[in-house]
Every structure is written in structure tokens, then in C-alpha cells.
Amino acid sequence: MTADAPFHALEGAGAICLWIAVIVRCPSAVRHPPQRGLWLAVATAALAMSLPLLSGLPGTDPPAPALLLVRSLTGVVSAGAVLCFVVTIMGGRRIRAWACGAVAAVALTLAVLGTTTGAHRSYGTLAAMPPAATAYWLLLTCTHLAVNAACVAVCWRYARGRRSGSALALGLRLFGIGTALAGLYWLRLFAGLFTASDALLRYQPLLMALHGILRAAAVLVPTALALRQTACDIRTVWRLWPLWRELVDAVPHVALARTRPRLTEILWPRDSWKLLAYRKVVETRDAILVLRDYTDPSVTRAAVAAAPPRGAAPAEATVLACVLREARRAKLAGLPRTGARPPEPLGLGLGHGSLDDERIFLLRLAEAYASPPALTFAPPRALPRDDHRKCA
Numbered sequence: 001m002t003a004d005a006p007f008h009a010l011e012g013a014g015a016i017c018l019w020i021a022v023i024v025r026c027p028s029a030v031r032h033p034p035q036r037g038l039w040l041a042v043a044t045a046a047l048a049m050s051l052p053l054l055s056g057l058p059g060t061d062p063p064a065p066a067l068l069l070v071r072s073l074t075g076v077v078s079a080g081a082v083l084c085f086v087v088t089i090m091g092g093r094r095i096r097a098w099a100c101g102a103v104a105a106v107a108l109t110l111a112v113l114g115t116t117t118g119a120h121r122s123y124g125t126l127a128a129m130p131p132a133a134t135a136y137w138l139l140l141t142c143t144h145l146a147v148n149a150a151c152v153a154v155c156w157r158y159a160r161g162r163r164s165g166s167a168l169a170l171g172l173r174l175f176g177i178g179t180a181l182a183g184l185y186w187l188r189l190f191a192g193l194f195t196a197s198d199a200l201l202r203y204q205p206l207l208m209a210l211h212g213i214l215r216a217a218a219v220l221v222p223t224a225l226a227l228r229q230t231a232c233d234i235r236t237v238w239r240l241w242p243l244w245r246e247l248v249d250a251v252p253h254v255a256l257a258r259t260r261p262r263l264t265e266i267l268w269p270r271d272s273w274k275l276l277a278y279r280k281v282v283e284t285r286d287a288i289l290v291l292r293d294y295t296d297p298s299v300t301r302a303a304v305a306a307a308p309p310r311g312a313a314p315a316e317a318t319v320l321a322c323v324l325r326e327a328r329r330a331k332l333a334g335l336p337r338t339g340a341r342p343p344e345p346l347g348l349g350l351g352h353g354s355l356d357d358e359r360i361f362l363l364r365l366a367e368a369y370a371s372p373p374a375l376t377f378a379p380p381r382a383l384p385r386d387d388h389r390k391c392a
Contacts (some may be wrong), residue, residue, distance in 0.1 A: 003096030011049065011205040014212025018046035021216035024223055030370050037088060038175075041081035046076040049212055065121045069114040072140055076107045079147040082179070086147075086154045106143050110136060125192050141190040148183035152176050171221040181207050202237035207231060208286040233277035236359055240280050241265065243366035247287035250328040254286040281359050288320075291327040299326045299379045306377055317364040317369075324365075 029039035080103030082331045087096045114120040119136035156174030159169045185207040192201075241262045245315050246358045249254045252304055256279055257270060269276045303322035307315045 009327060011212070012209075014209035014216075015046055015049035017216035018042055018049065018212045019148050021219040022046055025219050027171055028222070034088065035079050037084040037218065041078050042215055044078035044081060045212065045215065049208060049387060057166040065118070065234045065391050069111070070121060072110055072114070073107055076103060076110060076140070076143060079103065079144055080107075082151050086151050089154055103143075106139060110140060125196050128294055132342055137189070137193055141186050141193070144186040145190060148179050148186065150184065151179045155179065165184055167221050170217045174214050174218035174221070176373045177213045177220075178218060181211040181214065185211065191361065217341060218260065224325050227357075230273050231274040236277040236328070236363065237263070237265060237273065239285060239363055240366050243362070243369045244284045246283060246328060246369070247291065247324070250289045251287040254283050254290065277359070278355070281355065281362060284362050285358060288324065291324060291331060294324075294330040294335065295323055296326040296338050298381075302379045303377065309389050317361070317368040317370065320365055321368040321371070322377040325377060326379050327372055338374050 022039065025039055025042075029035045048071050050065050051074070080100060082102060083099045083146070086098055087099050105137045108121075113132055113136045117130075117132035119130070119133040122129055122133045123137060129137070151241075155172040159172035159176065185195065185204055188201070188204060245262075248259060265276065300319070300323055303326075306322060307318040
């Protein structure tokens with residue numbers, strides 16, 4: 001194994017990452033035409049990196065000269081797709097046809113030079129190459145350098161104009177950095193036309209490997225964010241399920257579908273996990289609003305007194321958990337409604353914020369509902385509600 005073998009192996013890993021991104025994002029590219037240009041750029045780059053020419057620079061004992069030309073033409077097609085991506089971001093629809101025409105002209109010229117003169121077979125300094133090879137390599141390297149420079153400039157400009165944590169800004173930054181590394185690769189090839197120095201030559205595969213990994217990561221940003229959201233929805237359903245089940249047992253009419261075991265809900269959801277999490281939040285909130293009619297102000301005051309200090313636990317969630325346990329007991333016991341709705345805490349955090357705010361509050365409530373203060377809560381003994389009416 002040579003000293004450069006790890007770099008070549010890493011370049012293969014970069015190609016694998018690109019192919020994974022191509023396969024994963026293929027359905028989205030089919031459904032959304034604006035994404036096809038970027039997908040084509042990644043697919044052609046993966047194809048170019050996958051050709052069996054990863055052992056060194058062109059001209060250094062290539063296994064099949066014809067594959068050199070195929071790889072060069074595939075790389076030009078990838079550069080053209082990147083150029084169309086850049087034009088699309090800038091909103092220049094009118095110049096898209098000109099850009100595609102220019103890339104097609106470059107590819108045709110390279111194909112003619114390669115097939116008629118074999119210009120792609122020789123690589124070295126300009127003084128050591130025939131005129132056809134000089135034209136071939138100058139055209140190839142300058143095309144890649146121009147397209148990569150334009151792509152890096154556009155990605156940098158539009159990523160700065162977006163919110164730093166947004167998916168689009170992250171994707172543009174990753175794609176821009178990967179393109180910059182590809183630009184360094186072609187810059188080294190361009191410099192090799194003027195000097196025979198072997199400086200940094202062994203790092204060429206590493207540059208292409210990192211380029212492939214970063215571009216694949218850029219394309220997979222939406223998929224990664226979708227997976228993170230799915231994990232968040234599953235975690236919400238799992239953590240909220242015990243509280244939801246307790247409340248739905250007392251108020252079954254708020255459930256939109258037949259209740260199922262906890263693990264079944266996660267592994268075989270009736271709908272998407274996003275909709276399942278949404279339903280669990282809404283049904284839990286509705287059950288709480290129904291149970292407000294089965295609370296008593298004295299129970300609320302006792303729950304406030306029994307709740308731990310604010311520094312030890314979320315006091316609001318603990319108070320509500322204690323009150324809900326007593327309200328659930330009253331509802332299951334068939335006691336009539338009190339008719340007196342306490343102002344707090346049963347209205348706290350519900351219906352006054354976004355759905356995400358309610359989800360966060362209910363998760364805190366689910367944790368507090370299973371905590372020792374709620375489990376050991378014992379409200380003061382009071383007269384039966386019918387006796388309260390007689391005394392009144």
C-alpha cells in the first residue's frame with residue numbers, strides 16, 4: 001500500500017456519500033423541478049468520482065484512456081448543472097439557456113479534441129504537451145475554475161442573507177465549502193500546466209473526497225432536518241402517552257380514535273408521526289379543559305401549598321398535575337361538576353401560545369404528573385358537594 005492509499009480510499013468514501021445523497025434525494029428531485037439541477041450536479045459528480053481513475057492525476061498510468069475522457073465530460077456536465085443552480089439562485093432565468101449552451105459547447109469541444117487527437121491522454125506542463133492537449137486542459141481547468149468561483153461567491157452571498165440557523169443557509173454554506181475544495185483541486189491542476197512541481201499533488205484525492213462529503217451533506221440537510229423532526233415527534237408521543245392515557249380514561253370522548261398500546265402507537269401509527277404528536281397534544285389539552293369543571297378552589301390552594309419551590313421543579317406544572325389527579329378521581333367517581341373554574345393553574349400555558357409552546361408545557365406536565373409530589377398529593381377532606389349546596 002502506498003503512502004497515498006488512505007487519501008484514495010477517502011475519495012472512494014466521498015463518492016459513496018454522494019451516491020447516498022443522490023439516492024435519498026431522488027424522489028424529492030422528481031417531485032420538485034427546481035431541485036433537479038442541484039440533484040443532477042451531485043449525481044454527475046458522484047459518477048465522475050466513481051470512475052476507476054482514482055489512483056492519481058490524469059496521465060499517470062491511467063487504466064483506460066477512454067475513461068479519462070468520459071470522466072472529464074461527466075465533470076463538465078456536473079459543472080454545467082452547478083452553473084444552472086447558481087443561475088437559479090440569482091433568478092436569472094433568461095441567461096440559463098446561455099449558460100447551458102456554453103457548457104454544451106465546452107463539452108462538445110472537449111469531446112472532439114479527445115476523440116480526434118487524444119488530447120486527454122497527456123498531461124504536463126504546456127511546454128511538454130502538443131497544442132491540442134494544451135487547449136484541452138486549459139479549457140477544462142478554466143471552465144471548472146470559473147464555475148466553482150461563481151458558485152462559491154453566490155453561496156456565500158445568499159447564505160449571509162439568511163438566518164444563520166436556517167436549513168437553506170446551512171445547505172448553502174456546506175455546498176459552497178465543498179465547491180471551494182473542488183476549486184482548489186482544479187487550481188492545482190491548472191498550476192501544474194505551468195510548473196512541474198509535485199507540491200500538494202498527493203493531497204488531490206483528499207480535496208475531492210472532502211468535496212464529495214460536504215456536497216452530500218448539503219444535499220441531505222432537508223432529510224436530516226426531517227429526521228430530527230420525526231424523532232422529536234416520536235419522543236413527544238412517547239413522553240406524553242402516560243398523561244394522555246390517564247386523562248383520556250377519564251374523558252374518553254376527546255380521543256379522536258380508539259386508544260391503542262403505547263408501543264403500537266409508535267411502531268405502527270395510523271398516520272404520520274407528526275400528525276400523531278399533534279393529536280396527542282390537542283387531545284391532552286382538551287381533556288384538561290374538560291376536567292377544569294371537576295376541580296375545587298380548595299384543592300387548588302392545597303396543590304399550591306404542596307408544590308415544591310420554583311427552584312426545585314416547574315411549580316406551575318406540579319400544581320396542575322396535583323389538581324388534575326384530583327379532578328380525574330372526581331370525574332371517574334361520578335361526582336357532579338363544581339361549576340367553579342379556578343383562574344389558575346388550569347388555564348396556564350394552554351390556548352395562549354403556539355402549538356410548540358403547548359407541547360413543551362404538556363411535556364413538563366407529564367413529567368410532573370408522575371413525580372412524587374403529584375403521586376402523594378392528598379387534598380383536604382371536605383364536605384360532599386351536595387352538602388355544600390345544602391349549607392349554602
